[in-house]
Amino acid sequence: MKNTAREDYRIVITPRRLGDLGWMSISDRMASSDIERDTRERCEEMAEQVKRHVDNVGSVEVQFTEVHTCSHCSLAWEELTAEEAAEPGCRQDEHSVEGEPVCCDKAIDEFRTERGIPAVQWGGTQ
Incomplete structure (x- = not known):
């Protein structure tokens, strides 16, 4: 028992x-x-x-919970996992990598610029 x-x-x-x-x-x-x-x-x-x-x-x-948000859109901060970056349906394009934010275009653009990753061609223009 x-x-x-x-x-x-x-x-x-x-x-x-x-x-x-x-x-x-x-x-x-x-x-x-x-x-x-x-x-x-x-x-x-x-x-x-x-x-x-x-x-x-x-x-x-005094205890607290940290909440990470995007400085551009104020949404909860989320990043692509390695598995998501490998999955075509989860990534922006073939240059998406683990750690790339998923909340807004500005965050993705900033992330890629800082790391020298080719920019996303927003709106389908190439």
């Missing part, structure tokens, strides 16, 4: 959105000119308050 034991307990505290003022809500973009910085500062402040004012705390740390 399988027994189940619980261990490694933790409490997760989530900060309130920057634009959530309690009595009203506005977009975070209206509340801050640098959402990432201000959210990080809010979390660090909350962590310090927990350390100072809550008993039986073993440790407090």
